[in-house]
Amino acid sequence: MSTVPTSRSRPDTTARTPVPASPALPAAAPPPGQFKALAKGMTKELVRDPMALFFSVVFPVLLAGLFVAIMQLTWAGGPYKIAVVGSGTQAAQLRDALGDGSKVAAVDSPRDAREGVDAVIAPSADGDSLRVVTDPESPSVVSAVRDALPQTGWEGRNLDAVGTDGSPPFEPMPFVLPGVLVFALMSLALSATAGTLVSLRANGTLRLLRTTPARPQAILTSLLPARGALGLALLAVAGAIATVLGLLTPLSGLTMLLTTVLGMWLLMSVGFLLGGTLRSPELTNAISGLLTPLLLMGSGVLFPLELMPDGLADVLSWNPVALLGDALRHDVTGGVTRHAQWLDWLLIAATAALLTVVAVRAFRWDTEKKS
Amino acid sequence: MQRQMFTIQERREQPDSEPDHEAAEDGAPPALAVRELTVRYGDFTAVNDVEFTVGRGEIYGLLGRNGAGKTSTIAAVTGLLRPAAGRIDVLGRPVEPGRHSAARLGGALALQPQKTSLFPRLQVDETLHMWASLYPDPRPVPELIEELGLADKARTRAAKLSGGQQQRLLLATALVGNTPLVVLDEPTTGLDPHARRDAWAVINRARAGGTTFLLSTHAMEEAEEMCDRLAILHNGRLRTSGTPAQIVRSLTHGSTVTVRSAQEDLLAAAREEFGADAVTAQTRGTTRPGTGGGVPRFSVATEQPERAVAWFEERAPAADVRIHRPTLEDAFLAATGTGATGPDEGSEQ
Numbered sequence: 001m002s003t004v005p006t007s008r009s010r011p012d013t014t015a016r017t018p019v020p021a022s023p024a025l026p027a028a029a030p031p032p033g034q035f036k037a038l039a040k041g042m043t044k045e046l047v048r049d050p051m052a053l054f055f056s057v058v059f060p061v062l063l064a065g066l067f068v069a070i071m072q073l074t075w076a077g078g079p080y081k082i083a084v085v086g087s088g089t090q091a092a093q094l095r096d097a098l099g100d101g102s103k104v105a106a107v108d109s110p111r112d113a114r115e116g117v118d119a120v121i122a123p124s125a126d127g128d129s130l131r132v133v134t135d136p137e138s139p140s141v142v143s144a145v146r147d148a149l150p151q152t153g154w155e156g157r158n159l160d161a162v163g164t165d166g167s168p169p170f171e172p173m174p175f176v177l178p179g180v181l182v183f184a185l186m187s188l189a190l191s192a193t194a195g196t197l198v199s200l201r202a203n204g205t206l207r208l209l210r211t212t213p214a215r216p217q218a219i220l221t222s223l224l225p226a227r228g229a230l231g232l233a234l235l236a237v238a239g240a241i242a243t244v245l246g247l248l249t250p251l252s253g254l255t256m257l258l259t260t261v262l263g264m265w266l267l268m269s270v271g272f273l274l275g276g277t278l279r280s281p282e283l284t285n286a287i288s289g290l291l292t293p294l295l296l297m298g299s300g301v302l303f304p305l306e307l308m309p310d311g312l313a314d315v316l317s318w319n320p321v322a323l324l325g326d327a328l329r330h331d332v333t334g335g336v337t338r339h340a341q342w343l344d345w346l347l348i349a350a351t352a353a354l355l356t357v358v359a360v361r362a363f364r365w366d367t368e369k370k371s
Numbered sequence: 372m373q374r375q376m377f378t379i380q381e382r383r384e385q386p387d388s389e390p391d392h393e394a395a396e397d398g399a400p401p402a403l404a405v406r407e408l409t410v411r412y413g414d415f416t417a418v419n420d421v422e423f424t425v426g427r428g429e430i431y432g433l434l435g436r437n438g439a440g441k442t443s444t445i446a447a448v449t450g451l452l453r454p455a456a457g458r459i460d461v462l463g464r465p466v467e468p469g470r471h472s473a474a475r476l477g478g479a480l481a482l483q484p485q486k487t488s489l490f491p492r493l494q495v496d497e498t499l500h501m502w503a504s505l506y507p508d509p510r511p512v513p514e515l516i517e518e519l520g521l522a523d524k525a526r527t528r529a530a531k532l533s534g535g536q537q538q539r540l541l542l543a544t545a546l547v548g549n550t551p552l553v554v555l556d557e558p559t560t561g562l563d564p565h566a567r568r569d570a571w572a573v574i575n576r577a578r579a580g581g582t583t584f585l586l587s588t589h590a591m592e593e594a595e596e597m598c599d600r601l602a603i604l605h606n607g608r609l610r611t612s613g614t615p616a617q618i619v620r621s622l623t624h625g626s627t628v629t630v631r632s633a634q635e636d637l638l639a640a641a642r643e644e645f646g647a648d649a650v651t652a653q654t655r656g657t658t659r660p661g662t663g664g665g666v667p668r669f670s671v672a673t674e675q676p677e678r679a680v681a682w683f684e685e686r687a688p689a690a691d692v693r694i695h696r697p698t699l700e701d702a703f704l705a706a707t708g709t710g711a712t713g714p715d716e717g718s719e720q
Contacts, residue, residue, distance in 0.1 A: 031478075037504035041493055048492035048528075204487035211449045212505040212548070213478040366451070 034214055038222035045196070046226045052192035056230060060184035061237070067176040080118035080141045094123055094130075094152060119145060129158040143173065146246050158249075173245055178328030179302040181238045182321065185263055186295065188227055188234075189271035190288040196223065197275025198284040207366040220272070220363070228264065235260045247332040255341070256331035262348045263324040269355035276363035301325040305338070320351040400463030402427045402552050402583035403448065408457035410443045410607075417443040418454070419607040425585055425600075427551070430578055432598035433587040436707050439604040441587040442485065445556050448585065449482045461552055478506045480552040483545035485560070488537070491530035495521055495540055498529060499547050506548035518573050519543050520566070534561045542570055546577055553577070555586040559593060571597055591700040601699075605707045615699050622705040623697035626676040630683055631668045632690035638669050640686060645671050645679065670695075 046052060084095040118141045119134040134141050142161045149157065200206045209219050239256060242248040248256065278284045296302040299322035305313035316322055317338045327344035329337050403425040410418035418440040425431040433441045446452045448459055453468035460466070461479045489498050496512060503509035516525050519539045524532060529540060538561050545553050558574070559567040567590075574597065578584060588594055594601055595615045602612040611618055630637070642650045652669045673679045676694040683692045 031504065031507045033504055037501050041490060041497065041501040044497065045490050045492050204484055205489060207451060208482065208484055208487050208489075208544070210451065211480070211482040212502070213476070213507070214505045 031213070035218045035222055038214065038218060039225045042222045043226035046192060046230070049192070049196075052188075052195070055187040055191045056184055057234065060180050060187065060234070063183065064176060064180040064241075067172070067180070080144055081116065082141075082145065083117045083120045085120055085122050094121065121145065129160055132159055132161040134161060134163055140172065150246060173242075174247055174329055174332040175304065177238050177242055177247070177332055178325050179296070181234060181260070181328060182263065182301045182325055183292075183296055184234045185231055185260070185267050186292055186321075188231055189264075189267035190274065190292060192230075193223060193227060193268060193271035194275035194278070194288060195281060195284050197272065198278050199281045201275075201364065201367060202279070202281055204366070210365050216365075224268070227268065231260065231264045242332050252331045256328065259324070259327040259331055259341075259345065259348075262345055262352065263328070266320055266324060266348050266352040266355070269352050269359050273355055273359040273362065276359055279367055295319075295321045299325060318347075320348055323347050399427065400460065401425060402429070402462060403431075403585060404458075404460040405444070405448065406458045406460075408444065408447055408459065409455045410440070410447055410452065411455040416455075417607050418447070418604075420457075421602075421604065421607070421609045422457075423602050423609065423612055425552075425583055427583050428578060428581055429599045430574070430584040430586065430597050432594045432601040433585065433604060434589075434591075434594055434601055434703055435587075435604035439707070440607040441604055442556055443607075444604070445482070445484075445554055445585070445587060449480060449554055450476070478508070478548055478550055480554060481506075481545045481548045481550040483541050483553070483555045483558055485556045487541060489529045489540060489544065492528055494526050494528055495532070495543075496525040498540065499543055502544045503547045506550065508549050510547050510549045512547060515543050515547055518576070520569055535563060535566050538562055539566065539570065542573070546573065546582075550582070552583045552585065555584060557588055558586060559588070559590065567593070591698065591703060595699050603703060603706045610706045618706075619697050619699055619702045622702035624672045625674045625697065626672075627695045627697075628671045628673060628676050628679040628683070629668065629693045629695060630671065630687075630690055631666050631692075632683075632687045633666050634687045634690065637683075637687050637690065638667065641669065641671060641683075644682060645673060649673060 117135075119132055122131045122133075123129075124131065132142060132145060142159065146159060149159075197206075206219070210216065235257065239248060239253055242256075243253070274284060274287065278287065298316055299305075299319050300308075300313070300317060301321060301324075305317055305322070308316070317326065323339065323344045326337050326339055327341050327348065330341040330344070401424045405424070406422045408418055408421045409416065417438075421440070421444060423431070433444060435441045443452070447454045447457075447468070448461075448466065450466045450468050458465065461476055464476060464479065466476065490501075493501065496516060499512045499515065503512055513525075516522055519542065521536065521539055521543065524536055529537065532540060538559070542555070542558055545555060545558075555574075559570050562570060571593070574584060574586075584597075586597070598615065600612065600614055601618055603610045603618065611621060613621070630641070638650070638652060649672045650669055651672075652667070671679055676696070680692050680694060683690055
C-alpha cells in the first residue's frame, strides 16, 4: 500500500489482501451514452406503469369514444335543407353536387335562405373555401355539411361557419378532439411526469442519481423522450381521426403538430414545476386530481365556454390551457375559436418559457433540509 | 477541543504514523480528506468541526448513535448538502456542493444511501446496466450480479425484490461504477447473517482491487470486522478515532473477571490481592429466588485476566469465574452513552 500511513497502523495481524495502487481520478467528462441509458430506463419505467398509461392513453381514448357515442345519439339530425347562394359556376356545381342526400338537401331558391333552411352556403370566388351560415338551433348541420362534402368532390375546402346571429356555431367533433388531446397531454404531464418525479424524489432516487456523474439536466430531460413520443402518438391518433372526419387538411396537420408541441412544452413545464416542488406522491395525486378537471372545465377544453356567462368566459379564454384548446380548434377546421392562432401560439410559448424557468429554479432534488 | 485531544491521543499511540491531511509518501492525495466540517440545519448543528482523513485502499468506519451526524457527514462528503464550514477533498479534488458536484468529480465516488428505492419497474440487470453507463469505467454487470448473489433475480423488477435483495441491489449500484471511493451508509441493515457476510466479502474484494470505503454502521461486529480505522461521532462531534483495537484500549478499563462464590473470605482476599479499587462488589439480582440469587458476586478489573482466573481457581475451586474482555461496543457505549466512562473521558474534558 502506498498511501496514507494511518491505514497500515492497524495493530492486529489479520492477513489482508495487498491493496494495489489506487486508480487515478477519472476524467470529469461524463461518459457518452449517459443520456441514452437514462432515457431508456425512464422509458421502460413509463411503459411499464399501468396507471400512467391508463390515464394518458386509455382513459382519454375511452372519453373520446364516449363523446362520439353521445354525439351520435344527441346531435345527429337531418335531413337539412341547405341553400347554396352565389351566381358563379362554383355555386351551381356545389348545388348540383349536394343534390338530395340523406342528410342534406340543396334547395334551389336563394330566397329561402332566410326562412325554412338550416344553412346557407356561399362558395368563395376562388372556390377554396365555403362560408356556411347556420341556424344556431341546428348546430350539427355544419357536421352534416362537412360529411356531405366528400361526395361532392369539395372535400378539403376550408369551412368557415357562422351562426345567423354572428356567433361561431358549436361543432361537436372539432370541439371534442382538441379537448381529448389536451386531456391526454395533461394526464401525461401531471400523472406520468409530476407523479413520477415526486416519487423518485420521495424514494431518494433523484438524490442518489445526483451522486453519480450524470449531469442534472441529463437526468431530468431523460424523462422527455418517452413522454414526447407518447404525446406525438396521441397527436397521430387524434390527427388520423380528424383527417378521416374531414377536419384536417395537410396544412392544418402541420399547424396542429406545432400547436401540440407547444402544448406539450406548456403542460410538461407545469408537470416539472409540480414534480419539482411537491413533497409527497399523495399530495401530487390530490393536486393533479383537482387541477385536471378544474383546468379542463375552466378553460373551455371539455366544457364549452359559450355555455358560461360572457364575462367569465372572456376571462377564462385567456388562460394558457384555454389558449391551447383554442389553437387546436383552429387546426381542426371549423372549430369555435376566440383568438387568432398566432396569438394563441405566442402566449402559450411565453407561458411555457416562464414556467420552465420557474420550474428549473424551484426544482428540488431531495426532501431533506439544507445546511 | 475534543477533536484535537483525541487526535493527540491517537497519534501518541501511533508513533510511526504521519499526520492526517497530508499527502502520502508517493505524493498522492488521500482518498478523502475532511477538514473542520460543520453542518447546520437552521439553529441545529448536526456536525461540528469534524475532521478525518481516509487513506487510499482503506475501509474507514463512522460510528455513532442515531442523530450523531453520520449521515450528514456522508451527505456533505458526497456533495448532497452544503456544509456551513469546512472543506472536503476527494482524491485531492474539492467537493463543491451543488447540482453539478458529482458530475464535476467525474465519477470519483459512489454512494449507497439508507432507505432508498431504485426504479421499481426496472429489472435488476437493467438497473445496473443503466447505472454502469453513468460511469466512465464501470465493472461488468453480470460479474457483480453473481458476486452479490442476485443471479437468479437478474430479470426481476426491483419492486418485486425482498428487502434484503433490494439492499444488495443498492450496494451493487454503489459498486458498479468502479469508483475509487465508495461511501456506504449502513450497507448491511436488513440483511440476514449470510447475506451480510456475502456483502462483506464483496466489499473486501473491491477493497483488494484498490477501492476505498467510507462506511457508517450501527453494527459493532461489522465495524470490527471490516474497518481499518473508525471514528466515533457523538452529538455532531468526533469523539475519537483510530483502529478498532486502539479505540477499545483507549475507552475501556481493560478486562474484567466476574466471580460468583459463597466463600465468605474471597472478596476480602481479592481486594487484598488486586487492590480495593479494582474490586467491585455487585449486589444486583443476588437475592432473587430461583435464579441462583443469594450467592455473592463481585468483579475485578485487571489487565491480566488469565492470572486472576488462575488465582481464583486456586483459592476457590468451586467459584464461578468468567472473563469479560472489553469490546468495541463497550468502547462505543463509553464514548457515546451514559454508561461506564473510559479513562480518556477525563483527559478530554
